[in-house]
Amino acid sequence: MPDYSAAVLDHFRRATGAGLLDPGQPRFGTATVGTVKSGVKVVFQLGLSADGRVDRVGWLAFGCPSTIACCSWFAEALPGCDVATAEALLHDQVMQALAVARDVRARVLVVEDAALAALRMADQESERTR
Amino acid sequence: MPLIYLDHAATTPLDPVVLEGMLPWMAADSGFGNPASASHAFGAEAASAVERARRQVASLLQAPPEGAIFTGSATEAINLAILGRLRFAMQRGRGRHIITCATEHSAVLAACEQAQREGAELSVLPVDAAGRISLAELRSELRDDTALVSLMLVNNETGVLHDIPAVATALREHSAMLHVDATQAIGKLPVQVPALGADLLSLSAHKFHGPKGVGVLWRCPRPRLRLQPLQFGGGQEGGERPGTQAVHQIVGLGLACEQAGQYLGSEGPRLKALRDRLEQGLFDAGIPVQCNGAGPRAPHISNLSFPGVHGEALLAEVGEELAIAAGSACTSRSGRGSHVLRAMGVGDAALLSAFRFSLGRGSREADVDQAVSVFSRAVRRLLAISPEAAGVARRA
Numbered sequence: 001m002p003d004y005s006a007a008v009l010d011h012f013r014r015a016t017g018a019g020l021l022d023p024g025q026p027r028f029g030t031a032t033v034g035t036v037k038s039g040v041k042v043v044f045q046l047g048l049s050a051d052g053r054v055d056r057v058g059w060l061a062f063g064c065p066s067t068i069a070c071c072s073w074f075a076e077a078l079p080g081c082d083v084a085t086a087e088a089l090l091h092d093q094v095m096q097a098l099a100v101a102r103d104v105r106a107r108v109l110v111v112e113d114a115a116l117a118a119l120r121m122a123d124q125e126s127e128r129t130r
Numbered sequence: 131m132p133l134i135y136l137d138h139a140a141t142t143p144l145d146p147v148v149l150e151g152m153l154p155w156m157a158a159d160s161g162f163g164n165p166a167s168a169s170h171a172f173g174a175e176a177a178s179a180v181e182r183a184r185r186q187v188a189s190l191l192q193a194p195p196e197g198a199i200f201t202g203s204a205t206e207a208i209n210l211a212i213l214g215r216l217r218f219a220m221q222r223g224r225g226r227h228i229i230t231c232a233t234e235h236s237a238v239l240a241a242c243e244q245a246q247r248e249g250a251e252l253s254v255l256p257v258d259a260a261g262r263i264s265l266a267e268l269r270s271e272l273r274d275d276t277a278l279v280s281l282m283l284v285n286n287e288t289g290v291l292h293d294i295p296a297v298a299t300a301l302r303e304h305s306a307m308l309h310v311d312a313t314q315a316i317g318k319l320p321v322q323v324p325a326l327g328a329d330l331l332s333l334s335a336h337k338f339h340g341p342k343g344v345g346v347l348w349r350c351p352r353p354r355l356r357l358q359p360l361q362f363g364g365g366q367e368g369g370e371r372p373g374t375q376a377v378h379q380i381v382g383l384g385l386a387c388e389q390a391g392q393y394l395g396s397e398g399p400r401l402k403a404l405r406d407r408l409e410q411g412l413f414d415a416g417i418p419v420q421c422n423g424a425g426p427r428a429p430h431i432s433n434l435s436f437p438g439v440h441g442e443a444l445l446a447e448v449g450e451e452l453a454i455a456a457g458s459a460c461t462s463r464s465g466r467g468s469h470v471l472r473a474m475g476v477g478d479a480a481l482l483s484a485f486r487f488s489l490g491r492g493s494r495e496a497d498v499d500q501a502v503s504v505f506s507r508a509v510r511r512l513l514a515i516s517p518e519a520a521g522v523a524r525r526a
């Protein structure tokens with residue numbers, strides 16, 4: 001079995017936030033990135049509260065344990081963040097926090113892309129409703 | 131909980147009878163003689179042990195013992211068969227064309243590619259979705275200069291059988307030699323040279339409860355099928371595989387052949403029943419399962435995919451309870467998934483979630499039932515969080 005960090009295995013098993021959100025709620029963003037053929041496919045969803053903070057996260061992932069762990073880590077780290085903080089967090093903290101092996105970092109980038117796209121969509125939605 | 135071993139196609143545990151038989155040939159005070167030392171008793175007893183093992187191999191294969199060449203592995207036996215025969219044929223103007231198949235073991239494919247680099251021409255037969263070649267296609271690839279056809283009896287990933295006797299019949303009027311990689315078949319199916327019609331046959335002891343590091347290339351001794359040796363040195367193994375024989379390994383191989391012969395009648399049906407129980411259990415569990423390789427199969431291998439979940443994630447789920455081979459892209463050496471499954475046209479989702487379950491003499495119903503329960507639980511959990519599953523869960 002490949003070597004996973006304890007943090008990857010922990011989040012892989014916990015899978016915090018797995019499942020889809022209700023798309024009918026306001027300030028909602030969703031993005032699907034990746035393909036089965038490439039070995040990673042992620043649906044990432046989040047919602048913002050009226051004051052612009054992430055207040056709910058949902059996701060589905062087809063991928064290796066690091067992919068799934070990364071979704072779970074975001075689902076724990078993002079709630080409560082405003083958009084700017086969430087963007088910064090998405091950009092550079094997960095690799096270190098999970099001690100992701102170098103050869104699977106491309107897969108983690110897919111999760112980052114999906115989360116970022118969902119965040120931007122939710123942000124635009126919230127501007128429209130403001 | 132002890133790890134359940136379901137990877138017998140990779141290797142098998144040593145049979146205690148075989149181990150016991152090998153030990154005297156690893157002792158400090160006896161059994162250490164060089165079989166080539168004909169001038170004293172130490173050498174003579176080692177030589178006679180090697181010849182006894184040769185007869186044990188021959189008896190299992192129902193073939194003349196002088197055809198058996200001891201090697202260090204099936205890989206070496208295969209290389210000697212393919213390169214040894216092609217180099218000989220090319221030197222003597224007896225052809226330069228090889229026919230093999232896309233789902234062969236990498237030892238065969240790599241040896242054929244090496245022969246190609248040395249001037250041979252190679253035809254690689256495709257397989258259908260069931261993993262089988264077409265005899266008509268084989269016939270149409272045959273040329274006047276075809277020197278060798280190399281096909282496996284049992285596929286190591288799917289268990290699918292090639293109809294070797296039918297291939298031998300197709301070659302009857304042709305001068306091409308037939309090499310059969312029987313590595314996965316010994317101890318699971320009757321492997322009898324006359325019934326198969328093989329001119330060359332490779333096997334490896336560790337696949338049937340013998341020691342690692344010893345194999346056999348059997349080649350037709352009458353009329354003697356000529357090979358160009360791959361190594362040069364003393365005259366051991368008729369000069370075709372020079373180097374002092376590993377007596378303890380060879381003794382172990384001989385005993386493993388004897389044991390395989392004794393167990394064959396009961397093991398084949400027992401393994402098939404276990405494999406069917408495993409597959410039925412998973413089908414009945416209500417999870418998506420696809421069986422890769424529906425053709426006639428050896429009894430001990432089942433290649434199953436669980437579309438919708440990623441093989442690497444599934445392995446991480448089951449790996450603490452089951453020792454099993456995952457065939458997904460990430461775990462395969464090429465990084466592109468199994469070449470066998472790709473040749474069969476298996477789709478991406480199934481390719482990435484393929485597992486090889488392989489059973490052996492130690493496998494019991496309880497092991498299979500546990501595997502069914504561990505896999506069903508793991509697949510259900512991963513499907514619940516997969517975008518590829520139908521009807522996924524929705525959170526508030």
Ligand SMILES: Cc1ncc(COP(=O)(O)O)c(C=O)c1O
Pocket residue numbers: 139140202203204205206235237282284285286311313314333334335345
């Ligand atoms: C069909 C087949 N051929 C050849 C080999 C190579 O055997 P060995 O490990 O003895 O080199 C194997 C083992 O994986 C095999 O399954």
